[in-house]
Structures are given as structure tokens and as C-alpha cells.
Amino acid sequence: MDKFIIHGGRNLQGVVSVSGAKNASLALMPATILAGGTYKLENTPRLRDVMTMMSLLESMGIAFKFVDNSLTVDSSNITNYEAPYEHVKKMRASIYVLGPLVSRFGFARVSLPGGCAWGPRPVNLHIEGLKKLGADIQLEGGYIVAKARKLKGARILFDISSVGATGNILMAASLAQGATIIENAAMEPEIAALAELLVKMGAHIDGIGTSRIEIEGVGALHPADVTTIPDRIEAGTMLIAAAIAGKPGSKVRIDRCNPKHFGAVTSKLEDAGANLTIGKDFVELEPPNEIRPVNVTTAIYSGFPTDTQAQWIALMSLAKGTSVITDTVYFDRFTHVPELMRLGANITLKENVATVIGQETLTGAKVMSTDLRASASLILAGLAAEGTTEVLRVYHIDRGYEEVEKKLQRLGADIERVAGEEF
Numbered sequence: 102m103d104k105f106i107i108h109g110g111r112n113l114q115g116v117v118s119v120s121g122a123k124n125a126s127l128a129l130m131p132a133t134i135l136a137g138g139t140y141k142l143e144n145t146p147r148l149r150d151v152m153t154m155m156s157l158l159e160s161m162g163i164a165f166k167f168v169d170n171s172l173t174v175d176s177s178n179i180t181n182y183e184a185p186y187e188h189v190k191k192m193r194a195s196i197y198v199l200g201p202l203v204s205r206f207g208f209a210r211v212s213l214p215g216g217c218a219w220g221p222r223p224v225n226l227h228i229e230g231l232k233k234l235g236a237d238i239q240l241e242g243g244y245i246v247a248k249a250r251k252l253k254g255a256r257i258l259f260d261i262s263s264v265g266a267t268g269n270i271l272m273a274a275s276l277a278q279g280a281t282i283i284e285n286a287a288m289e290p291e292i293a294a295l296a297e298l299l300v301k302m303g304a305h306i307d308g309i310g311t312s313r314i315e316i317e318g319v320g321a322l323h324p325a326d327v328t329t330i331p332d333r334i335e336a337g338t339m340l341i342a343a344a345i346a347g348k349p350g351s352k353v354r355i356d357r358c359n360p361k362h363f364g365a366v367t368s369k370l371e372d373a374g375a376n377l378t379i380g381k382d383f384v385e386l387e388p389p390n391e392i393r394p395v396n397v398t399t400a401i402y403s404g405f406p407t408d409t410q411a412q413w414i415a416l417m418s419l420a421k422g423t424s425v426i427t428d429t430v431y432f433d434r435f436t437h438v439p440e441l442m443r444l445g446a447n448i449t450l451k452e453n454v455a456t457v458i459g460q461e462t463l464t465g466a467k468v469m470s471t472d473l474r475a476s477a478s479l480i481l482a483g484l485a486a487e488g489t490t491e492v493l494r495v496y497h498i499d500r501g502y503e504e505v506e507k508k509l510q511r512l513g514a515d516i517e518r519v520a521g522e523e524f
């Protein structure tokens with residue numbers, strides 16, 4: 102596995118462009134199961150998770166051509182309706198094949214994901230939703246085996262708003278017989294993007310982007326082309342990088358993004374003292390003279406994203422005062438905390454609440470993480486720390502950030518990837 106070596110304290114300034122959204126791509130790609138043919142998914146990020154989804158779909162008979170960020174998908178010859186454990190254990194988003202497979206082919210065999218680095222992350226809502234649509238679902242040898250002659254529309258209320266379960270039911274219901282209503286649906290932009298693709302494919306969907314989605318099933322869908330939305334979490338991460346490492350008076354511009362998708366993060370950055378100029382597809386940030394402590398509680402969209410919680414804790418480690426960060430979406434997602442403390446952060450963790458007493462400085466050290474966003478938070482801390490920080494197991498960063506070190510280098514960061522050794 103590669104590692105990053107960061108010499109902290111360099112100023113960040115300049116322009117950086119945001120890539121396509123990982124969590125949109127991971128939903129758009131399996132949607133191609135629903136109708137055989139050729140699709141073009143533009144602005145697809147070249148990420149390890151996207152490659153993992155490609156190899157899963159390839160194992161089913163789907164073919165890909167990836168040129169720059171343009172992904173051509175040919176789903177004409179699907180012959181295998183299974184997602185093996187080897188794929189699903191690498192990436193939980195593999196569960197997205199379940200709904201489309203059972204809806205189109207009447208059969209799916211998908212491994213249960215098992216535990217995740219930061220907690221249980223169940224898939225009960227996916228299973229219960231598909232059962233409501235009439236699928237017969239059995240758990241056999243660690244696999245979900247779903248069968249259905251023809252799915253039938255139903256009213257589904259999710260007890261918890263779930264991105265993945267909403268996506269799975271959206272795809273399944275698009276080919277079901279009759280109407281489906283999803284209450285307490287996920288409103289995340291990545292789910293709206295999936296719904297937009299389904300509409301282009303001929304699906305009838307109302308209430309896109311709201312918590313109540315109505316789908317009138319159709320007999321067949323057809324292929325379509327789409328441009329993937331920009332990654333709001335990458336945009337937020339880069340802004341927090343600029344706030345933590347940029348020197349007062351400098352400016353970082355985040356281009357090719359949709360600021361409406363991360364208003365919670367820009368709002369909190371302003372509270373922390375950053376000066377922001379927000380355009381239609383860009384945000385400019387001038388770092389604060391002094392980082393003010395700002396409490397954050399994560400929530401479903403359009404609240405503060407759990408996927409930016411770790412990065413926020415890194416920023417607050419250098420605030421002038423004490424802040425409280427609560428994760429209400431994932432209670433255990435704090436693997437970055439002990440590692441940030443190795444850099445000198447003062448954090449007390451009690452259940453899902455982190456109390457951060459801001460320090461004057463952080464100091465470089467060797468750190469590592471087994472989680473994507475936690476790794477991002479360690480990089481941000483390393484950029485601001487005095488001395489040298491080594492972030493081990495960069496594998497996790499490569500799952501969700503396209504060329505992160507090159508983008509940071511362009512802003513002036515001293516960050517280098519050291520490849521090919523076992524760290």
C-alpha cells in the first residue's frame with residue numbers, strides 16, 4: 102500500500118476542480134442493469150470504488166470502456182445475477198445491484214456486507230423494502246437470495262432515512278407493476294441524480310429530491326446518457342483544507358462544483374471565520390485569521406454530512422476554543438480521533454460526541470486509518486501540522502478522492518505519494 106509524506110505548514114492557494122461524485126457514480130452504474138444497451142456516464146471519477154463496482158458488474162456480463170472520465174457501459178449481455186462476498190466485503194455499495202437484478206431478472210444472490218470498519222451498518226431497510234414490493238427474500242449462507250415473478254408497487258415508509266435503501270427501491274420500483282410511494286426517502290443529491298437518470302431511461306418518478314417519492318412502474322426502460330454531478334464531499338474536504346492550512350490573505354477557489362449541495366459546510370466555515378464567495382459553480386475561500394470553535398451535528402441532507410465530520414474535527418483541533426461534534430448518522434465513525442491525538446489534538450470521545458479543545462499547533466507523526474473520510478481528516482491535519490506527517494494506508498483515500506495529492510500539490514501543499522511498499 103502507498104503512503105503520503107506531508108511536510109506541513111505550506112500555504113494553500115489557487116484553483117482546484119472537483120471530480121464527479123463517488124456516491125452518485127456508485128448508484129448510476131448499477132442502474133444500467135435495468136435496461137440492456139449502451140450508456141455513457143460522463144464525469145465519472147477514476148476511483149478505486151468505481152473500479153470495484155466495474156469489476157462486480159463485469160462479473161455479471163456488463164462491459165466497460167473508460168476513457169478519461171467518460172465511462173461507456175454496455176449492459177446488453179447480463180448472464181450472472183450474483184454479487185459474491187469477495188466484492189461486497191470490499192465495498193458495501195455493491196448492495197445496489199440487488200434491487201435492479203431482482204426487478205429485471207426476478208432473481209438476485211447478493212452477499213450480506215458484514216461489518217464495516219466503524220460499525221455494523223445493516224441492510225435491513227433494503228430487504229424490508231424489496232419484500233414490500235413482493236420479493237421473496239431468504240438469507241442463505243451469508244447471502245441474500247431474492248426471487249420475484251414480477252415486483253408490485255407498494256407504500257414503503259423507511260424508519261430511518263437511508264441513501265442506499267432509497268436507491269435500491271427507486272431502481273426496483275421503476276420496473277415494478279403499479280405505483281410505489283417511498284416515505285422518508287433520502288433527499289441526498291446522489292439519490293436525486295440516480296432518479297434523474299432513471300427518468301431519462303423512461304421511468305416515471307415524482308418528488309425527486311424530496312422525502313416523498315412516487316414511482317409509477319413501467320414495462321421496460323431504455324439506456325440513456327448522463328453527466329455525473331460534482332462530488333460535494335470532495336468540495337467540502339478541499340474547502341476545509343484551505344481553511345486549516347491556508348494563510349490569512351490567500352485565496353483558494355473550488356471550481357466545477359455545485360455549492361447548493363454543500364451549503365451546510367460553507368455555512369459552518371463562515372461561522373469558523375472563513376470569508377467565502379459563493380458562485381453558481383464555484384466557491385472561493387479566504388482562511389480565517391483565527392479558527393473559531395464551531396459545534397457541528399451531522400444529519401441527513403441538507404444537514405451537515407457525516408462524510409465531512411472527520412475533516413471538521415481536524416479543523417476544530419486548531420480552533421481557538423472548544424467545540425462539540427456529534428455524529429447522529431453513524432455513532433461509531435471516529436477512527437480518526439486517536440490518530441489526530443497522535444498529532445497533538447485534544448479530543449475527548451464519549452459515544453458519538455467528540456469534544457475538541459483547540460490547540461495552538463499540531464505536530465507531525467506517523468498516522469493511519471482504515472476509513473476513507475478519516476484518512477482525509479489526517480491529511481488535512483498533516484497539512485497544518487508542524488514537521489512531517491506520514492499517512493499510511495493511502496488505499497482508503499484512493500477509494501473516494503481522485504488524485505487527491507495532485508490536487509493539493511497544485512494548491513501548494515508539500516505532499517508526496519510513496520508507492521509500492523508495505524506500510
Ligand code: EPU
Pocket residue numbers: 123124125127193194221222223224225226227228261262263264265266287291407408430431473474501
Ligand atoms: N441503516 C439501517 N438499515 C439499513 C440501511 C441503513 O439501519 O438497511 C442506517 C445506517 O446504519 C445509518 C443510516 O441508516 O445509521 C444511514 O445509512 P445510509 O443507508 O443512508 O448509508 P449508505 O447508503 O450505506 C451512503 C454513502 C455513505 C454515507 C451515507 C450517509 C454511498 C455509496 N455511501 O451510505 O458514504 O456516509 O450514505 O450519508 O452512497 C463515504 O462516502 O465515505 C460514505 C461512507
